Amino acid sequence: MNELAQLAQLVLLFGKLSLLAVGGASATLPEIAREVIVVRHWMSPAEFAALYALSNAAPGPNVIIATVIGEVRAGVAGGIAATLAMVLPAATLAVLVSRGFEHHREARWRRVTQAALLPLTAGLVLAAAVVLVRAADTGWLTAALTALAAAVAYQTKAPPLLLFALGAAAGMLLL
Numbered sequence: 001m002n003e004l005a006q007l008a009q010l011v012l013l014f015g016k017l018s019l020l021a022v023g024g025a026s027a028t029l030p031e032i033a034r035e036v037i038v039v040r041h042w043m044s045p046a047e048f049a050a051l052y053a054l055s056n057a058a059p060g061p062n063v064i065i066a067t068v069i070g071e072v073r074a075g076v077a078g079g080i081a082a083t084l085a086m087v088l089p090a091a092t093l094a095v096l097v098s099r100g101f102e103h104h105r106e107a108r109w110r111r112v113t114q115a116a117l118l119p120l121t122a123g124l125v126l127a128a129a130v131v132l133v134r135a136a137d138t139g140w141l142t143a144a145l146t147a148l149a150a151a152v153a154y155q156t157k158a159p160p161l162l163l164f165a166l167g168a169a170a171g172m173l174l175l
Contacts, residue, residue, distance in 0.1 A: 003074060003075075003077070006073060006074040006078060007074055007077060007078060007081045009040075009073075010069075010070045010073060010074060010078050010081050010082045010085065011081050011082070011084075011085040012085075013035055013040075013082075013085075014066045014070070014082045014083075014085035014086040015085040015086075015088075015089050017031060017032060017035075017066075017086065018085060018086045018087065018088070018089040018090040019089050019090065019093060021086070021090055022117065022120060022121055022124065024061075024062050024063070024121075025061070025062045025063040025065055025066060025086060026062045026065075026124075026125055026128050027121055027124035027125055027128060028124070028128075029052070029065070029127075029128030029131055029132065030124075030127045030128055030130075030131045032065065032066075032069070033045070033048055033131050033135070036048060036069060042069070042072075042073055043069075043072070045134070045135040046135060046136075046138075048135060049132060049135035049136040051065065051068045051069060051072065052065055052132060053136075054068060055067070055068045056160075056164075057164055063083065063086050063087060064083075066082040066083055066085070066086035067079045067080075067082060067083045069082060070082025070083065101114075133146055141174055141175060142175070145167060145170055145171070145174075149163050149167055
């Protein structure tokens with residue numbers, strides 16, 4: 001497949017997903033995984049989990065998963081195309097919706113919509129977590145590491161970067 005066709009595939013995929021990313025790119029993770037693993041066969045579940053971990057270890061927004069997948073698929077141009085496709089449609093829609101919400105700030109439909117967005121987003125993020133856990137937990141040691149990281153993150157105010165560093169050290173020692 002030529003480079004232009006690969007870029008077009010990335011733009012169409014991430015442009016579509018951008019409009020579904022209620023709650024951010026992480027909320028679309030199950031669909032991103034389904035598309036790149038099951039539908040398009042671009043990578044294995046383990047490769048996807050590794051790229052997701054890499055994209056979260058980097059500073060910046062969670063949309064970097066699109067950047068990393070695009071770069072792996074079509075080089076630097078693919079990373080840029082996937083990023084722009086993931087950001088621009090959603091940003092444009094957010095501006096338009098924000099203006100509409102502001103114009104109708106007292107409308108009942110606005111309050112109902114806003115009340116529904118948090119549980120919807122939480123459900124999508126939870127589904128994304130399940131996809132990642134299933135891809136990453138290859139045995140009892142990795143499952144234990146996942147459970148420990150979740151417990152520490154939930155119970156403490158430990159910075160995520162510290163959890164990444166401790167997880168990497170545990171992985172080097174135990175896996």
